[in-house]
Amino acid sequence: MPSNTGVFPEVQYGDRLLTVEPYSIQPVAALDRHGKAWQQLMLWLGSNLTIADFALGFLPVSLGLPWSWSIAAIVLGNLIGAVTLGLCAAMGPVYGVPQLIIGRFTFGRMGGYLPTALNYVSTIGWFAVNNMLGTFGLRILLPQLAFWQGAGLLVILQGLLAIYGYNLIHVYERVMSVVLGTLFLVVTFLTLRHPAALTVYHPHAAAPWAMFAIMVASVFSYIASWGSYASDYSRYLHADVSKGRVVWNVFLGAFLASTWLELVGLLVAVLAASPTSNPIAALHLVTGEFGDVAVIAMILGGTAADALNLYSNALSASAFDIRVPRWVLTVVASLVGLALSLAFSGNFEARFEDFLLLLGYWITPWFGVLFTDFYWFGRHRLAASDTRSVRPVLWQGVVSFLMGIAVSIPFMDSSLYEGPVSKMLGGADLAFYVGFIAAALAYRILGASATAGPHIRKR
Numbered sequence: 001m002p003s004n005t006g007v008f009p010e011v012q013y014g015d016r017l018l019t020v021e022p023y024s025i026q027p028v029a030a031l032d033r034h035g036k037a038w039q040q041l042m043l044w045l046g047s048n049l050t051i052a053d054f055a056l057g058f059l060p061v062s063l064g065l066p067w068s069w070s071i072a073a074i075v076l077g078n079l080i081g082a083v084t085l086g087l088c089a090a091m092g093p094v095y096g097v098p099q100l101i102i103g104r105f106t107f108g109r110m111g112g113y114l115p116t117a118l119n120y121v122s123t124i125g126w127f128a129v130n131n132m133l134g135t136f137g138l139r140i141l142l143p144q145l146a147f148w149q150g151a152g153l154l155v156i157l158q159g160l161l162a163i164y165g166y167n168l169i170h171v172y173e174r175v176m177s178v179v180l181g182t183l184f185l186v187v188t189f190l191t192l193r194h195p196a197a198l199t200v201y202h203p204h205a206a207a208p209w210a211m212f213a214i215m216v217a218s219v220f221s222y223i224a225s226w227g228s229y230a231s232d233y234s235r236y237l238h239a240d241v242s243k244g245r246v247v248w249n250v251f252l253g254a255f256l257a258s259t260w261l262e263l264v265g266l267l268v269a270v271l272a273a274s275p276t277s278n279p280i281a282a283l284h285l286v287t288g289e290f291g292d293v294a295v296i297a298m299i300l301g302g303t304a305a306d307a308l309n310l311y312s313n314a315l316s317a318s319a320f321d322i323r324v325p326r327w328v329l330t331v332v333a334s335l336v337g338l339a340l341s342l343a344f345s346g347n348f349e350a351r352f353e354d355f356l357l358l359l360g361y362w363i364t365p366w367f368g369v370l371f372t373d374f375y376w377f378g379r380h381r382l383a384a385s386d387t388r389s390v391r392p393v394l395w396q397g398v399v400s401f402l403m404g405i406a407v408s409i410p411f412m413d414s415s416l417y418e419g420p421v422s423k424m425l426g427g428a429d430l431a432f433y434v435g436f437i438a439a440a441l442a443y444r445i446l447g448a449s450a451t452a453g454p455h456i457r458k459r
Helices: 038-048 051-056 059-063 067-089 099-107 113-141 147-164 166-191 195-199 208-233 243-271 279-286 288-318 326-343 348-376 395-411 420-424 431-449
Strands: none
Touching: 038 166, 038 208, 038 243, 038 288, 051 113, 051 208, 051 243, 051 279, 051 288, 059 067, 059 208, 059 243, 067 208, 067 243, 067 348, 099 113, 099 208, 099 348, 099 395, 113 147, 113 208, 113 279, 113 288, 113 326, 113 348, 113 395, 147 166, 147 288, 147 326, 166 208, 166 243, 166 279, 166 288, 195 243, 208 243, 208 288, 208 348, 208 431, 243 279, 279 288, 288 326, 348 395, 348 431, 395 420, 395 431
8 A cells, every 4th residue: 555655656667667556546656756747748649550540531532622621631630639638637746646546536436437347448439449459450460369379368468467557557658759760750751652642532411510520539539538537657756846747737638649540541531542440451562661660550559558457447447446466467368358359350430430439428528527526626636635524416517417417418420320410410429528518517517515524726
């Protein structure tokens, strides 16, 4: 159990880097606070130079969007999503606890179980997505590997990173930001050496603005989905660090990486002539003699993202007040994610798009309540407060959250459900924005007098 004496200083890399992190969901002691705001840039840069971003770049081609609409959707979706991610990360140093534990002060200790369950599912889902794509890459390099063998190898590597925890993950992402940045510069050059092939792409979508809305929603959903565990990787920063610097560094790292890789994915999808169910195979084909280098970059990018997914998944499980060591929860998540990778390795692209869209339906109302409480009302709870003193359910937050989801249902559009308003708009999906606004407004009214317990302070 961590103590106030400082048991986990970053400065002692020699004997701490490969020590399993002692903290789980407990508040980080003042003497264990360490790190700089710029390190958030490197973490989110490294973790978003990844396979899933690249694969997302294939969606505009399948939607039939022209170049201008595709690029605008990618930039706009990442712009909104990266700002959201930065605002979440800025809460970590204030509280010194993971993002879902911060939510307890708004939803209650047990009221926070619902978003915790949803986050647990989403982190497992992202782990499976990246693991599937990484395995596709491994089998291109090593065709003798069976899919289950490649998936198992990646799970072991990613699981070890997540088990050792915070310090090792930060160092790994810094290294990956340099390695992957260099590799993807090469990949970008290789995709741009066919300008004639790129100029022949002139699709004509019947309702481009509706497809544009779907693409923006998908891009936003990907990058904003990190927000439910952004503070997991900023909670060790000193409590007096500038919130503005945290927001800016997180925004810059995530926006640059996601926008860049999605644009590369778009170029590869066009050059491959059709959106394939295996984006890695398309990349290998387009990059020719350097195909193996490009595939290696994709595999490493997947491990960079999944280290975060697994680590935060274990923290999500701990947020259910499960008294099991974090490393055990990580092993369980690894096995579940491996099983999902094996079960859903076919028909990848369609399931990936559906997953992205469904993911954001719960998270944006959650953002709406959390941001209103933290940034509008300015309620900053004491960083060292014990969440066991928080009331079991804070109905103002829970009701506002559920209202946001309910109001957004008619605006949803996916292969599983299309709301009546979305049908009227030609398939445009506005549920993310409607859910956020509705939840924020509801909490602005209901939450004006909300109190979580004795540990509240305003700015």
